[in-house]
Every structure is written in structure tokens, then in C-alpha cells.
Amino acid sequence: NTQPALFVVETLLVDALRAQGRQAQLVAGHSLGELVALYAAGVFDAYTGLRLIHSRSTLMASAGGGAMTAVIGFDRGELEALVAANDEVVIANDNSSGQVVLSGSPAAVAAVSGALRCKRALPLAVSGAFHSPFMAEAAAAFAAELAAVSFADAAIPLLSNSDPSPETKGEALKQRLCQQMTSGVRWRETMDQLTQAAIDTAVEIGPGSVLSGLIKRSCQGVGTAQISTSADLGL
Structure with missing residues (x-):
């Protein structure tokens, strides 16, 4: 299963960063990545995270029957008006000012x-209308x-997908994660938080550099780095 495999790889990279004495000022993750961020912040252990990832995926x-489409280069006002006029579609991923993913009925x-x-x-080639009321x-x-899982307070402030304001209280982070499946990923606002917090470098952990690309185009003055394998850490 792809999601558990990604979680294992990314948490191992987090552990390697910790072993090198590197410390984040904020943590955040996009969709699945929020669970990796929760692990990185010390909210739960790797076994708990892996169990939650498996259940989530x-x-x-199993919740099929919907569709998702990425749209790029649009007028925000026009988009929001069209979405507001149709109760079977939402903005699932608000990735940047010029890139979103719609989710809902086909x-x-x-x-x-x-x-x-x-x-x-x-x-998008997906099996359901993710991050939507579907x-x-x-x-x-x-x-x-989740109700039976203990969430410790975070050692590092975390920006959740459903509410990208910094939070450390374990119960609040659990509630935000509960909302993640049916609410949109507010990544555009997450990037705004990086700028407001005067973050100088955003480190993307895991395969690919999609989030780094979004940050480069959206956050003036914020540098990026990618940690995809142990080789990127000099191991």
C-alpha cells in the first residue's frame, strides 16, 4: 500500500534529521503528510502513526464514487462563485493562488x-472525492x-490542513485531523504562515518536490530543500 510505505520512508528520514541535531521551528504536511508532521512533532509514535495511516487509506x-480535477491559472473570484453555486463540489486542495483541486460528484x-x-x-486518476463531504x-x-488514540502535546507548533494556525495542544490537533477527510487542504494559507513566521528554509521530506515548487512560487524570501533519501543527509 502506497500510503503506509510513504509514511515509513518519511518518518525514517525525520528520525535521521533528528539524529543530526536538526530542529524545525514549525511542521506541516499536505494531506497524508499531516500524519508525518504529527509524528515529527512528537504527538504519537511511529507504530501509532502507521496504524492510523493504514486505517485512513x-x-x-472504500469511499468511492466521486471525482477530482486540478485547475491552474484562474480568477479566484470566479472560481469561488462557481463553487458556491454548486453544492456537490468543493475546493479540496487550495494549493496556491493559482492552483487548486476540485472534489465532488463527477x-x-x-x-x-x-x-x-x-x-x-x-x-485526476483517483477513486473518490477526497477532502470533501463525500x-x-x-x-x-x-x-x-482516533477517539481511542492518545495525542501528546506537540513539541513543535504544527500547521494542520483544516486549520493552518500554529497549534501544540494534542486534543486540538486530534480534532483538526478528524476534520481533514471532509475539509479542504488549506496549503495556500499554510505557506502564508511560513512567511509570517519568517521561516528562512522549508525542508520537504519525502519523494518529489511539488511542495517546494509551490513555496518557491508563493513565498518570497523562503528557501527550499528536499530530503528524499538518506543520501540527501550525507548518509
Whole structure:
């Protein structure tokens, strides 16, 4: 399963960074990455995180029937008006000022992305309408599992997907994670927090550099670095 595998790789890289004495000022993660961020902040151990990742991925995979489309280069006001007029589509990933992902029923997503004047609209190969109200049943089951899991207070302030304001209280972070499946990933606002906190370098942990690219284009004065393998740490 891809999600548990990513969690294992990324938490091992977090451990390697810790062993080198590196300390973050803030932590955040995009979608699945929020659980890695919670681990990095000391909210739960790796075994607990892996168990939650497995449950989350299984529940999300079983909640099919929706669609998602990425749209790039648009007028924000026009987009928000089109979404507000259709109760079967939401902005699932607000990735930057010029890039979002729509989620909802196939017909509604197609209607909004088709009506929106944008540079590109790219349907995504996904099995469901993730980060939308279509995930309500899966989210309720996940919340029931989370209720039995202890969340420690975070050692590092964490920016959650559903509320990207810095938070350290374990119970508040648990509640935010409960909301993640049905609410959007507010990454644009997360990047705003990096600028407001005067972060000089954002370190992306895991394969790829998508988030680093978004930060480079959106956060003036914030440098980026990628840690994809142990070789990037000099190991």
C-alpha cells in the first residue's frame, strides 16, 4: 500500500534529521503528510502513526464514487462563485493562488471545471472525492478510531490542513485531523504562515518536490530543500 510505505520512508528520514541535531521551528504536511508532521512533532509514535495511516487509506479507498480535477491559472473570484453555486463540489486542495483541486460528484466537478476560465483543467486518476463531504462516512469511522488514540502535546507548533494556525495542544490537533477527510487542504494559507513566521528554509521530506515548487512560487524570501533519501543527509 502506497500510503503506509510513504509514511515509513518519511518518518525514517525525520528520525535521521533528528539524529543530526536538526530542529524545525514549525511542521506541516499536505494531506497524508499531516500524519508525518504529527509524528515529527512528537504527538504519537511511529507504530501509532502507521496504524492510523493504514486505517485512513483503507477507509478513503472504500469511499468511492466521486471525482477530482486540478485547475491552474484562474480568477479566484470566479472560481469561488462557481463553487458556491454548486453544492456537490468543493475546493479540496487550495494549493496556491493559482492552483487548486476540485472534489465532488463527477457531474459537478466537470461542470465547474468546464465553466471556469483557466489555463488548464486536469482530471485526476483517483477513486473518490477526497477532502470533501463525500468522505463523511469514512471520516466518522476514522474519528471513532482516533477517539481511542492518545495525542501528546506537540513539541513543535504544527500547521494542520483544516486549520493552518500554529497549534501544540494534542486534543486540538486530534480534532483538526478528524476534520481533514471532509475539509479542504488549506496549503495556500499554510505557506502564508511560513512567511509570517519568517521561516528562512522549508525542508520537504519525502519523494518529489511539488511542495517546494509551490513555496518557491508563493513565498518570497523562503528557501527550499528536499530530503528524499538518506543520501540527501550525507548518509
